[in-house]
Amino acid sequence: MSTGRTLYASSGASASxxxxxxxxxxxxxxxxxxxxxxxxxxxxxxxxxxVDLDLAILLAxxxxxxxx
Amino acid sequence: MTVLVYGIAEHGGAxxxxxxxxxRPLRGVxxxxxxxxxxxHDEPPARSVETLWHxxxxxxxxxxxxSMVPARxxxxxxxxxxVLEMLHAKHETLSTILGRTxxxxxxxxxxxxxxxxxxxxxxxxxxLRARLELRERARAIAAELMPLGKLSRASRCTLPARQxxxxxxxxxxxxxxxxxxxxxxxxxxxxxxxxxxVCTGPWPPYSFAEEVPA
Numbered sequence: 001m002s003t004g005r006t007l008y009a010s011s012g013a014s015a016s017x018x019x020x021x022x023x024x025x026x027x028x029x030x031x032x033x034x035x036x037x038x039x040x041x042x043x044x045x046x047x048x049x050x051v052d053l054d055l056a057i058l059l060a061x062x063x064x065x066x067x068x
Numbered sequence: 069m070t071v072l073v074y075g076i077a078e079h080g081g082a083x084x085x086x087x088x089x090x091x092r093p094l095r096g097v098x099x100x101x102x103x104x105x106x107x108x109h110d111e112p113p114a115r116s117v118e119t120l121w122h123x124x125x126x127x128x129x130x131x132x133x134x135s136m137v138p139a140r141x142x143x144x145x146x147x148x149x150x151v152l153e154m155l156h157a158k159h160e161t162l163s164t165i166l167g168r169t170x171x172x173x174x175x176x177x178x179x180x181x182x183x184x185x186x187x188x189x190x191x192x193x194x195x196l197r198a199r200l201e202l203r204e205r206a207r208a209i210a211a212e213l214m215p216l217g218k219l220s221r222a223s224r225c226t227l228p229a230r231q232x233x234x235x236x237x238x239x240x241x242x243x244x245x246x247x248x249x250x251x252x253x254x255x256x257x258x259x260x261x262x263x264x265x266v267c268t269g270p271w272p273p274y275s276f277a278e279e280v281p282a
């Protein structure tokens with residue numbers, strides 16, 4: 001699902017980069033963009049969550065690499 | 069019971085029949101020309117990558133039949149009264165954003181260095197100078213993508229603090245201009261050296277939904 005988001009990639013960009021970038025772009029948009037309708041969302045909390053998720057994905061992709 | 073908000077649409081689009089997260093039915097909460105698209109939940113949905121993609125799918129399905137500005141993921145309010153209050157309080161801003169983004173989609177552009185940045189210098193000054201030079205290089209390359217601005221309604225680029233990422237940009241592009249945008253990006257990329265680019269989309273206009281004066 002996620003890899004279908006790539007509209008264009010440089011020939012030098014690694015084949016796996018597309019899917020991973022799609023996911024990072026998704027996180028960027030859903031967690032840091034959009035209208036904030038919730039009075040309780042604070043910028044700091046949102047930032048921490050984003051970093052945590054980014055880290056989780058990095059660890060997940062690291063696991064995939066090391067399991068090969 | 070809480071109300072999860074997916075976005076704010078202009079009244080008068082197609083009927084909303086789809087299901088939201090946790091297969092809860094979607095419904096509209098209307099205040100004049102604005103409708104908040106919501107679903108009811110006992111507990112706010114847990115945050116996971118799967119849920120985020122599902123949320124995105126739902127938002128896109130709604131956006132296919134409506135002019136809509138998406139809400140940040142996890143926008144939960146207590147009840148319909150709170151939703152109406154929010155619509156009234158933000159009426160002007162939301163109308164401006166809806167007008168600005170109607171018929172447009174967001175495209176994301178992310179650059180990576182094709183060669184990893186040089187190892188860090190050992191002295192403090194050397195380190196700072198190297199970072200500054202890298203930043204200036206990123207800025208110069210991003211400037212070469214300026215022609216893409218002509219194919220978009222609005223754009224924003226940031227130079228992240230991370231050294232491995234020169235810049236990331238978001239473009240607000242008319243839906244029918246997307247093929248021209250991609251073609252132009254390819255032409256520009258052929259002339260660029262030093263970075264690889266990945267462009268994803270089309271996304272709902274998340275990055276152009278903030279409350280800035282028109």
